[in-house]
Amino acid sequence: MVRLLQIEFIKLWNNRASRILITSYFVLLTSIALIAAIKFDIGPVQFHLAEQGIFNFPYIWHFNTFVTAIFKLFLAIVIVSMMANEYSNKTIKQNLIDGLSKKEFIFSKFLTVISFAAISTGFVFVVSMILGLAYSDYNELSIIFSDLEFLLAFFVKLVGFFAFCLFLGILVKRSAFALGFLILWQIFEGFVRGMLRWKVLDGDGTDAVMGFFPLNAMFNLIKEPFTRLSAVQNVANQIGEDFELNYHVHWYEILIVLGWTAIFIYLSYVLLKKRDL
Amino acid sequence: MPLKTILTVNNLTKKFGHLTAVKALSFTIEKGNVYGLLGPNGSGKSTTLGIILNVVNRTSGTFSWFDGNTSTHEALKKVGAIIERPNFYPYMTAIKNLKLVCKIKEVPESRIEEKLKLVGLWERRDSKFRTYSLGMKQRLAIASALLNDPEILILDEPTNGLDPAGIHQIREIIKKIASEGTTILLASHLLDEVEKVCSHVVILRKGEKLYSGPVDGMLSSHGFFELRTENMGLLKDLLSKHAGFGKISGENGTITAYLKEEMDADELNKMLFENGIVLSHLVKRKESLEEQFLTLTKNN
Structure with a gap:
């Protein structure tokens, strides 16, 4: 396993484009801390975002995992091109001839995906912890370590998304087209949602069915955190709106995404096995 | 081993x-x-x-x-x-x-x-x-x-x-x-x-x-002789009567005679000399891989 990871590491880290993208990704993950610096101080109007409660434990776990998940697109590019490059350089052929089995090849890519997700989760955990300790109004241990399931959801979400990218890379073999396909798929899911809602089902039914589509399932894992913010809820209450959202991470949502991950990895393997190189 | x-x-x-x-x-x-x-x-x-x-x-x-x-x-x-x-x-x-x-x-x-x-x-x-x-x-x-x-x-x-x-x-x-x-x-x-x-x-x-x-066993061939002498007609007659030779062709003043059975160059030389033919050129060769290959791929 270590050998497979080393192999992938050599391939990725020596590629300048990948190296830059990976580095910028982790810099961006850290940069969420910069939100703390958002401060308006215009005479009587004083606004300091960090003091609005976004860094309160345990809300910070929800907020940070939601926001940082946006940056996963950077790694998506890295993963798609790491796969597509093996085809365009024909190195996949040489790897197999040199004695890597097809199973090992897919497994090494999957391990890379898992590592990316794990390191990202660790990063978000550390950054959030530091921000929370600095700005949170509540610092009891029991509060700090509550709602940690958002980190688990974050990890599963990244693994699922990257596994999808991996599969697209193998399926399409060209990085640009694979990314295009990803966008197309997003549009497709939106289209299905629209058609379902319009012609077939009511709102709840549509949500239930859409929950089984890969990208939608990944998005569902961590709901948007903004309406949970007390400041936002105060405003909403004043204008008579009432949010009734269930913010929690549900076990079946995690299961759906894990299911898709397994499907994507298995399909990648089947594709590689069936194709002549 | x-x-x-x-x-x-x-x-x-x-x-x-x-x-x-x-x-x-x-x-x-x-x-x-x-x-x-x-x-x-x-x-x-x-x-x-x-x-x-x-x-x-x-x-x-x-x-x-x-x-x-x-x-x-x-x-x-x-x-x-x-x-x-x-x-x-x-x-x-x-x-x-x-x-x-x-x-x-x-x-x-x-x-x-x-x-x-x-x-x-x-x-x-x-x-x-x-x-x-x-x-x-x-x-x-x-x-x-x-x-x-x-x-x-x-x-x-x-x-x-x-x-x-x-x-x-x-x-x-x-x-x-x-x-x-x-x-x-x-x-x-x-x-x-x-x-x-x-x-x-x-x-x-x-x-x-x-x-x-x-490589040697590609064609069941015993090779061929390239021969030159003054009286080419007599040589050709003699070879075509001999049971050991198959195809005989002559071009550019050289006769190429393909063997049907094993025969040494000195044996042939001796036989021809006894029949009154003095050779000015005698080479025994095996077909090159290229010739063998072309023969093989043509025949099939």
Whole structure:
């Protein structure tokens, strides 16, 4: 396993484009801390975002995992091109001839995906912890370590998304087209949602069915955190709106995404096995 | 000493849709020999190599490496192979590419220096692969294939697309490796290339095997004589009456007489002299591989 990871590491880290993208990704993950610096101080109007409660434990776990998940697109590019490059350089052929089995090849890519997700989760955990300790109004241990399931959801979400990218890379073999396909798929899911809602089902039914589509399932894992913010809820209450959202991470949502991950990895393997190189 | 079998191919067939690229192909490769896999373009050489190297799926038939108890990818760690073009990571230096191959093949990195020196690329070890010329790329591929000190080296058209100097370099390297006793399987359509290094050949045409065995035994031929004398008519008469000769042809003042049975040059010389013919030119030759190959592929 270590050998497979080393192999992938050599391939990725020596590629300048990948190296830059990976580095910028982790810099961006850290940069969420910069939100703390958002401060308006215009005479009587004083606004300091960090003091609005976004860094309160345990809300910070929800907020940070939601926001940082946006940056996963950077790694998506890295993963798609790491796969597509093996085809365009024909190195996949040489790897197999040199004695890597097809199973090992897919497994090494999957391990890379898992590592990316794990390191990202660790990063978000550390950054959030530091921000929370600095700005949170509540610092009891029991509060700090509550709602940690958002980190688990974050990890599963990244693994699922990257596994999808991996599969697209193998399926399409060209990085640009694979990314295009990803966008197309997003549009497709939106289209299905629209058609379902319009012609077939009511709102709840549509949500239930859409929950089984890969990208939608990944998005569902961590709901948007903004309406949970007390400041936002105060405003909403004043204008008579009432949010009734269930913010929690549900076990079946995690299961759906894990299911898709397994499907994507298995399909990648089947594709590689069936194709002549 | 019993011969150690390196590869056994049994009834191997590959179909691409309606096209049958390899048809019921069987042959074995024994340790210590240098094999040529011969055939015109599109005869199924690369497909056959692709199958035994785990990158092309077979339609039917079997093949087994070594004693047949190792999985293909484990066996491939003891094989060195380059097929078609050299494939490496263009953004990595020669040495980094080879380090990666060492990781895949699970061999120590200490051999890199020796192999790079063998192919004459040690000075350029820190240059990126994409800066290499085709000849250098091909030599790097050979170095990479040798990293595990393979039991067999498989080369597919190793001199394809190279300039004369490059071709010469590659051939010298192959000869050197062959002289060290490494088993080699060399696929090529260049007959002189095969003739220079191979002891055995497998000949393919349209996916079918025409011949496999030692180079000498390709045609059941005893060779031929090239003869010249003053009285060509008499010589021709005499030879055509002799039971030992088959086809006799004369062109450019030289008679070429093909043997049907074994006969030494001095025996013929003596016989002709006794019949009053004095030769000014007498050569006994075997058909070149090219002539044999053309005869074989034409007849079938």
